[in-house]
Amino acid sequence: MKKRLLLGFGVLVLVLAGFIAKTLADAGQFKHLAPHFAGRCTPVSGMPGAEDITFHPTLGYAYVSSDDRRATLAGRPVQGGIYRLDPASSAPPVLLTGAFKQAFHPHGLTLFVAPDGAQTLFVVNHPEPGQQQVERFQVGADGMLIHHQSLRDPALVSPNDVVAVDAARFYVTNDHHYPPGAMQVVEEYLQLAIGNVLYFDGKGFREVISGTSYANGINRSADGRTVYLAQVVGRSLSVYSRDADSGSLTHRQTLPLGTGPDNIEVDAKGELWIAAHPKLLDFVAHAKDVSGATRAPAQVLRLKSSGDTFEMEEVFLDDGRQTAGSAVAAVSGKWMLLGPVFDPDMLRCELP
Template sequence: MKKRWWVAGAVLGVVAGVVVKTINDAGQFKELKPHASGACKPVPGMPGAEDVTFHPTLGFAYVSSDDRRATAAGRPIPGGIFRYEPGSNTPPVLLTRGFSQDFHPHGISLFVAPDGTQTLFVVNHPDGATNQVERFEVGADGMLVHKATLKDPLLVSPNDILAVDAERFYFTNDHGQPPGVMRTLEDYLQLGLGSVVYFDGQRFQKVVEGTKYANGINVSRDGKTVYLTETVGKLLHSYARDPATGALTQRHVLKLDTAPDNIELDAQGDLWIAAHPKLFDFVSHATDPKGLARAPAQVLRFSGTGADMKVTEVYLDDGKQTAATATAAVFGKRMLLGPVFDADLLDCELP
């Protein structure tokens, strides 16, 4: 009898240890001290602005918007790609009007050719259909013209996307399992089943495997270094990119004390990464139909390269001003914060 109690106690101890470790890894024991470097104002009309990217020279932003709470409630509303000019009185302009009633955009990436031609790649999650990538070109009137839909079995759980020219791109699979029990286990057991996939214009191929929720992806201004975040793994990877084959060779890994999301670059080449300091708060926020359970929002700026990279916390909110920010895009003194679920994008003026 004593042996049975000892075994049961040992098992309970192991389970308790795993639970405490999981909670700690999720950041739930952190004490947050909110701060902001400038004034911010909410911008309505683009719910769930999960990804935002600036045109590199013209100062306006493309915004990927989707009302995920409406979809979760069983009444999906078509999402859209908007053009927004920060600091102006011009309302956001919907660029995908008439494209599809089953359009649920996620990650986006803009490629601007030397002649100024713009190509926008968009991860799309059609309701009840397979995941796909949409390729748009920007017309003379600024509206998006759909050019192609790309599908492949490797589009398991696409999140972010990175265009390297008008035809080729990378994308992240944040999970290796489709929605269901196995995906939940993948998250809570912190299994490295995510990946990065490269499309060379003809075929898809995995170039990175074994990641714990591969999320944001972007490239340095010279095109030689690809950056990747692991949300559950709390890592920022730097890879050397072979432009001929698309192969990625790891150069450096930076451990973070937070869960990073999307990556944007400013004119100086610094990385701006939105992050989730408390992942369980994010889960509560995501599963609350009314969004009353709030999740903190964090923005980090990374300057330098490799082991010399320096990190500065630019913004931290406890969920009162905005919640669960997935993207921080910067152009000059404007910083746009895109939330995964909230109704309003945040337009901030940096000092």
Template sequence: MKKLLIIAGVLFVALGGLVLKTLSDAGQFKHLTPHAPGKCTPVSGMPGAEDITFHPSLGYAYVSSDDRRATLAGRPVPGGIYRYDLSGTTPPVLLTGSFSPDFHPHGIGLHVDPSSGAQTLFVVNHSRSEGQRIERFEVGEDGLLVHRASLSDALLVSPNDVVAVDAQRFYVTNDHGYPPGARQVLEDYLQLALGNVLYFDGQRFQEVIRDTKYANGINRSADGRTVYLAESVGRSLRSYERNLETGALTLLNTLDLKSGPDNIELDADGNLWIASHPKMLDFASYAGDLTGKSRAPAQVLRVTGTGADLKATEVYLDDGSQTAGTATAAVFGKRMLLGPVFEKDFLDCELP
């Protein structure tokens, strides 16, 4: 009996330690002091604007929108890609109205040809009938998106974000090693490193990064030589040197963000803007609440520097009062667009 009590005590202490570690790693003990760099205005009409990216010179943004609450409730509605003009002279324009109704976009990646200006947009699509796919669109003369290809592969287990290399090649993250279900939940709470990054070379998919803790946002430097990866559960930003010929990636640096990073955007100066989840368990609760009454804090980090000298500075923090579960912070000039995973509105914020 005494031996059993000792074993039970050891197991209890071990379990308590695991729970405390999980809570600490998820940021649940953080004290949040909300602040913003300027006025933020809600923009309606594009629910679940999980990813937003700017054309690098023309001042409008592409917005990936999907009503995930409706999908979780079993009443999916078609998602869409919109164009949002910062000037405010025109309302947001749906660019995929003629595409499949089974369209549930997630991460997006834009390539602009430096010579011709031709635009190619890659989109992660969680098709309910066709499975996980990457859609390739070209921007037509009228500005609408023209569908060119649907790419699928068994390696696309749980695709999240995509970054274009050119009009044919791209990297895509798998945030989990298992598809949605009980095993995926265990993967998160046990902090298992089962995510990865795939490279599509124009012909086939191949794994180029493995053993990641929720590989989320991905982007690259303007010269294409550095690839940045956000690990949400790993609470870090990884930098990789990219082989321009083969697409292979070599780890250069890992920056501890002490928060759960989501998507990565770059400004004109090459600084990284990362939307993040400072309290991961709050976000998990919020994501699972079909009523939308739960709230989760939202954070934006700006990362400056290069190599081992990268430094993260908090630019925005909200406790869930103004917005919740922000996944993207896209910047153009003195404007910052904050895209949420579930909220009906995204925020258009002023920068100093």
């Protein structure tokens, strides 16, 4: 009997050790990182936690989603904002949501520009603990944002990113199945693929993708026929064909990236720029450290596509000294804007 107990205990220890080793390997903790970037970067202050950034397709300026998450973690939340930044100018960023008086803690954002030039922004907002919604803004004649609508639904459990297909319809990712709490932690560490993607058809939300492994960034091709989805824990990019009439998505392929992808931006050439977390547990430690002293590496991938074939290049890698935990890399011409989840400064980079 004693031998059986010892044998059982030994097997349990081996299983647990194997699980821990797999978790560390999946999180990229055994990777050797060699920081590099062929261009040059300078910090831009005034927009802490610039978690998502997108460029206007023709006018050269970017919209930046900013929220001081360190202040929120410390129990002193401050109002977040959407800013406009021209990387080619020395002018400081301009706050566009000063007139928005509701609690505002923005996350992912998306821009739709109509044929007549009218601009609509959808922004994921976490106004209070346990509250989730998507805000719809129009860009006024003075460039300021005019709030038009707050969209709420029980299906918005843990919204992360959003992509518009027109001025009324969009897709939004739920990075978790469970709201913040113990079950969400279990979901993360057991790597449960139970997140989803919702489609808002102008009237209501419905699920269009299920079984995602931390669905994070989402974007689409310029013609609207293809949707791209980043899955952090799945360390992959999924590609879907989109039915323009129904909004339904059909899976075409999944590309393993070997890293934890965050947001996806698509440049004027149709190339994908993906900010990523090569060591996920380093990012978790960085996120939990209110002081910001614990750093996490930052990575940017560029994917060029030819049909369903993708060529991937690592454009930027930093060990956390320049920037930590980058969530987005938005590119327009020679400029790349790199936004962190927590750091007080974002990076304005000139590509080689």
